[in-house]
Amino acid sequence: MSWQRFFVCVLWIFGSETLFGQVSVYVSDKENNPIAGAVVSVSDLASGKKGFYITDDHGRTSVTVSPPFQASIRHLSFDHYTDTIYNSTDQTIVLSYSENNLDEIVVTGNFLPQSSKNSVYKVQTINANRIRSQGANSLQEVLSNELNIRFSRDNAIGTSSMSLQGLSGQNVKVLVDGIPIIGRSGTANEIDLNQININTIQQIEIVEGPLSVNYGADALAGVINIITRKDITGNLTLDIGLQEETVGREFSYFKDGIHNSDINIGFRPGSHFYSQLNTRINRFGGWTGTGEGRDKNWYPKTQYFAGGLLRYEKRDLSITYKLDYLNEIIENLGEINDNNPLRDAFAIDEEYTATRWLHQFQGSFSLKNALLNPVIAFTDYERTIRQFSKNMVTGSELNTVDSEQDTTYYRTLFFRNTLSNFLGWKAGKIKGDNQLGIDSNLEFAGGTRLDSEDESLFDIGLFISSEIGTSKLKIRPGIRFSYHSVYSTSPTPSINAKYDINNSTQLRVGYGRGYRAPSARELYFEFIDASHNILGNESLEPEYSHNVNADLTYKLQKIPVSLSIGGFYNHIDNRITFFTPQQANQATTYVNLLKYKTTGGSLRVKYFMESLTLNSGFSYVGLYQQLNETDREVVPQFLFMPEIMGNADYDIGSGFSVAAFYKYTGPVKDYQLVTDIDGEDTPQLTRIDGYQFLDVTFSKQWKLGISTQIGIRNAFDVTTVTNTTGGSVHGGSSQRAIAYGRSYFLKLNYHFSKP
Numbered sequence: 001m002s003w004q005r006f007f008v009c010v011l012w013i014f015g016s017e018t019l020f021g022q023v024s025v026y027v028s029d030k031e032n033n034p035i036a037g038a039v040v041s042v043s044d045l046a047s048g049k050k051g052f053y054i055t056d057d058h059g060r061t062s063v064t065v066s067p068p069f070q071a072s073i074r075h076l077s078f079d080h081y082t083d084t085i086y087n088s089t090d091q092t093i094v095l096s097y098s099e100n101n102l103d104e105i106v107v108t109g110n111f112l113p114q115s116s117k118n119s120v121y122k123v124q125t126i127n128a129n130r131i132r133s134q135g136a137n138s139l140q141e142v143l144s145n146e147l148n149i150r151f152s153r154d155n156a157i158g159t160s161s162m163s164l165q166g167l168s169g170q171n172v173k174v175l176v177d178g179i180p181i182i183g184r185s186g187t188a189n190e191i192d193l194n195q196i197n198i199n200t201i202q203q204i205e206i207v208e209g210p211l212s213v214n215y216g217a218d219a220l221a222g223v224i225n226i227i228t229r230k231d232i233t234g235n236l237t238l239d240i241g242l243q244e245e246t247v248g249r250e251f252s253y254f255k256d257g258i259h260n261s262d263i264n265i266g267f268r269p270g271s272h273f274y275s276q277l278n279t280r281i282n283r284f285g286g287w288t289g290t291g292e293g294r295d296k297n298w299y300p301k302t303q304y305f306a307g308g309l310l311r312y313e314k315r316d317l318s319i320t321y322k323l324d325y326l327n328e329i330i331e332n333l334g335e336i337n338d339n340n341p342l343r344d345a346f347a348i349d350e351e352y353t354a355t356r357w358l359h360q361f362q363g364s365f366s367l368k369n370a371l372l373n374p375v376i377a378f379t380d381y382e383r384t385i386r387q388f389s390k391n392m393v394t395g396s397e398l399n400t401v402d403s404e405q406d407t408t409y410y411r412t413l414f415f416r417n418t419l420s421n422f423l424g425w426k427a428g429k430i431k432g433d434n435q436l437g438i439d440s441n442l443e444f445a446g447g448t449r450l451d452s453e454d455e456s457l458f459d460i461g462l463f464i465s466s467e468i469g470t471s472k473l474k475i476r477p478g479i480r481f482s483y484h485s486v487y488s489t490s491p492t493p494s495i496n497a498k499y500d501i502n503n504s505t506q507l508r509v510g511y512g513r514g515y516r517a518p519s520a521r522e523l524y525f526e527f528i529d530a531s532h533n534i535l536g537n538e539s540l541e542p543e544y545s546h547n548v549n550a551d552l553t554y555k556l557q558k559i560p561v562s563l564s565i566g567g568f569y570n571h572i573d574n575r576i577t578f579f580t581p582q583q584a585n586q587a588t589t590y591v592n593l594l595k596y597k598t599t600g601g602s603l604r605v606k607y608f609m610e611s612l613t614l615n616s617g618f619s620y621v622g623l624y625q626q627l628n629e630t631d632r633e634v635v636p637q638f639l640f641m642p643e644i645m646g647n648a649d650y651d652i653g654s655g656f657s658v659a660a661f662y663k664y665t666g667p668v669k670d671y672q673l674v675t676d677i678d679g680e681d682t683p684q685l686t687r688i689d690g691y692q693f694l695d696v697t698f699s700k701q702w703k704l705g706i707s708t709q710i711g712i713r714n715a716f717d718v719t720t721v722t723n724t725t726g727g728s729v730h731g732g733s734s735q736r737a738i739a740y741g742r743s744y745f746l747k748l749n750y751h752f753s754k755p
Contacts, residue, residue, distance in 0.1 A: 023067065025060065027075075028092070029078070035059050037075065037562075038078075039608065040061055040072075045068045054557060054558065068084060071083055072610060106123040112420060120474050121508070122208070130142075137282065139226070140160055144663060147602050148643065149163070153738075160192055161192075164208065166621045166622070174191045176225075176228065177322070178225065178362075182356070197307065199241065201226055202227050203227045204225070206223075209547050209549045209568060210512035211512070212494070212514045213463050213465060214465075214478070217516045220570070220572065229266075234754050236266070238752040239262075242749075243258070243260040244257065244258070245260070247740050261280070262281075272313055275309060275310045278307045279304075280304075284298075286299055289741075303326070303328045304328075307322070307325060309322045310322075317363075318363065318365075319361070321359075322358075322360050325358075328354040329352070334347040345391075347389070349388055350388075356379065360375065376415050378414075379412045382409040383409075384406065387400045387401075407447045407448050408446075409445070409447055415438075415439060418435055418436070418437040421435075431469070439460070442457075473497070475495070475496075476495065479491055486517065492513040496511075505552070508552075511549075513547075515544055518541075521536065523537065536590065537591065540591075541592050543572055545571060545572040546571045549566065549568040550568075551565070560607060563606075564602075568598075570599070572596040574593070575593045600620050601620055602619035602620075604617040611653070614648050617646075618642070622638035623638065623640075623670060624637050639669040641667060642666035643664060645662065646660075658697070660695070660696045664692040665690055666690040687723075689722045689723075693714055697710070697711035707751070709747040712744055713745065714742050719737070
C-alpha cells in the first residue's frame with residue numbers, strides 16, 4: 001500500500017469528507033432492500049485520487065469525489081460491482097447475491113438456509129476461499145486457527161483429538177452435510193478430523209454450545225458441520241491439484257515430505273441432473289526429528305480418498321445420492337535388529353489401517369409452504385492393527401502373536417427426517433414457523449478387542465422446535481424426546497433468542513440441556529498394546545449438561561469493522577474421562593466424574609476493505625472438575641487458559657495475494673485423579689506449556705485457469721512443549737509433541753470450466 005493511499009485511508013477513518021464534489025449513492029439488493037456495510041471505493045479518472053466509504057443502515061453514503069470516477073462496491077454476501085460514474089445525479093446500485101460466496105449463508109441448526117446475521121445461533125463460518133488461501137492439507141490445519149478449538153496428538157497410534165470450549169472432542173458432533181461421521185478411535189474416543197477429504201469442502205460451520213435438540217447425543221460442546229461442494233455454475237468443471245511440502249527439513253520426491261494430488265470433476269449429463277467425481281491421494285512420509293534410523297517421531301501415513309455424487313432436481317423436488325470412501329494406512333516402523341549373525345536383519349513393524357464407506361441419500365420436497373428433508377445413510381468403518389516381523393533382506397512379512405493383531409468395526413444405519421416451516425402463522429407483526437423431526441441411529445460394533453460378543457446400540461429421537469418473532473426479535477424454543485436401548489433418558493429442552501437492537505447490532509442468548517450416552521468403545525472395548533492399556537467400563541452413566549451462552553455482534557458504520565463479544569458456561573454431571581492408577585501394570589479405565597465445568601469469553605474483531613481482510617480474536621476459557629467428594633479444598637474452582645488468533649488476507653493486485661495465519665495457544669492446567677503408592681486417590685495438578693504458530697502463503701492467479709501458491713508453515717519451528725502430566729494413559733512424559741517443525745510447500749492448481 002502506497003503512502004498516498006495510506007494517507008487517504010487515514011483521512012477517511014477520521015471522518016474527512018472534504019475531497020471534492022458530492023454524489024449520493026444508494027446500494028440495495030434486487031428487492032430494493034438497503035444493504036448496510038457495503039464498502040464503496042472510488043477512483044478519480046483524471047487525477048487517480050481515491051476515496052473509501054461505507055453505506056449506513058439505510059444503504060446510503062455520500063461520495064465526495066467529483067465525476068467522472070470509477071466506483072467499486074464490495075460486500076461479503078454479494079457479487080463485486082464495478083462501474084464508471086459520469087454525472088453528479090443520485091446513483092442507485094443494485095447488487096446480486098453471490099452464488100459462490102457462502103460466507104453469510106448458513107444451514108446448521110436452521111429450518112432453512114439463511115444469512116448468519118438472521119440465524120438465532122451464532123455460527124462461525126470458514127469458506128472454501130479461506131481454506132485455499134491457507135493451502136491447508138487437512139481439516140486440523142484449518143480449525144487449529146480458530147478460537148476455542150485445540151488439538152492434541154496420540155504419538156503411539158498417529159491420530160489426533162480436539163477440544164471445543166474446554167470440552168473434549170467426544171462431546172462435539174461432527175457432521176458431513178448434516179450426517180454424523182462414524183469411526184471414533186484412539187484413546188480419546190474421538191473422530192479423527194484428518195480422515196475427511198479437505199479438497200471437497202465448500203464451507204465449514206461451527207456452532208459452539210449444545211445442539212442436542214437438533215442433533216441428539218454428542219452435541220454437548222457444539223457442532224462442526226462440513227458442507228461439501230454439490231454444484232457448479234456451468235455444464236462442466238475440472239480441477240486438478242498437486243502439492244509438494246517438506247516435513248521439517250525432510251523431503252524427497254517420492255518418500256519423505258508431503259505429496260498431495262487430487263482431481264475433481266463436475267458435470268451435468270442433463271438439464272435436471274448433476275454428477276460429481278473426486279479422488280485424492282495424500283502421502284505423509286513421517287518425521288524422524290532429532291532421532292535416527294527407521295523409527296520416526298511422526299509416523300508415515302498414506303490416505304486414499306474417492307467419492308461421487310448424483311443429484312436429480314426438478315421444480316420442488318431434489319434427490320441426491322453421495323458416496324465417500326477412505327483408506328488410511330499409518331506405518332509404525334521399528335528399529336532394525338541385526339544382532340544375530342545366523343538370522344537376516346529384521347524389524348518389528350506395526351500397521352494401522354482404517355477403511356470407511358459412507359453411503360447417503362438425501363431428499364428435499366416442497367409441500368406448499370413446508371419443506372420435507374429425509375436422509376438415510378449407512379457407514380461401514382473398520383480399523384485394523386497388524387504387527388509383523390519384516391525381513392530387511394527379502395522384504396517378507398510374518399505376523400507376530402495373535403494378541404498383537406486387532407480388528408475393530410462400526411456399522412451404522414442413520415435416518416433423519418425433518419418437516420420445516422409447517423403450520424406457519426402470522427398475527428400482526430408476529431409470525432411463527434415450526435420444525436418437526438425424527439432421527440435414529442443403529443450401531444453395530446465388534447472386533448477382537450471386544451470383551452464379549454459383538455454389541456449393538458440403538459437410539460431414536462423425536463424433536464420439535466418453533467421460531468416465533470418479529471422483524472427484530474426471534475425466539476426459538478425446542479425439546480427432544482429420545483429412547484436409548486441401554487440407558488434411560490430424559491427430555492432435553494433448549495431455548496435461544498436473537499434481538500436486533502438495530503441494523504448493526506444483534507444480541508443472542510441461549511440455554512441448552514445436553515445429553516450423551518457412553519459409546520460402545522467406552523462400554524465394551526479393550527485397548528491393549530505396547531503403549532496402551534485401557535479397559536471399557538459397563539457401569540458408566542450418561543453425561544448430562546447445562547449450557548448458557550450469550551453473544552453481542554456490532555458492525556461499525558464509519559469504518560468497516562465488526563465486533564463480536566461472547567461468553568458461555570457449561571456444567572456437566574457424570575462426565576466420562578480416564579482414571580489412571582499410579583501403580584505399574586494396572587489398566588486405565590473410563591469413569592464418571594461428579595462434576596465438570598467450563599466457562600469463558602471471547603472477543604472477535606473483523607476489518608474488511610476492498611483488498612484487505614483482517615480477523616483477530618482473544619478468548620479466555622476456564623476448566624473445573626470435581627474428581628471426588630473430598631477434593632474441594634485441593635482443586636480450585638477454575639483454571640484458565642488464554643488464546644489469541646489473527647488472520648490477514650491482502651489482495652496485492654494483478655492476481656497476487658498474501659495471507660498470514662497466527663494462533664497463540666496458552667498453557668493448559670488441569671487436575672487428574674491418580675492412585676498414589678499408598679492406594680489413596682489424590683488430585684494431581686498437571687500443566688502443558690503454551691505455544692504459537694504462524695503460517696504465511698503467497699498466491700498467484702495466472703491465465704488459462706492456472707494458479708500457484710508457495711508458503712511456510714510453523715514459522716516459529718515449534719516441535720514440542722513441556723508436559724508435566726504425571727499419570728497419563730501412556731505413562732507420562734516430560735515433552736508433548738505439537739508439530740514437526742518449520743516446513744515449506746508449493747501448490748499448483750488447474751481449473752477448467754465450460755458454460
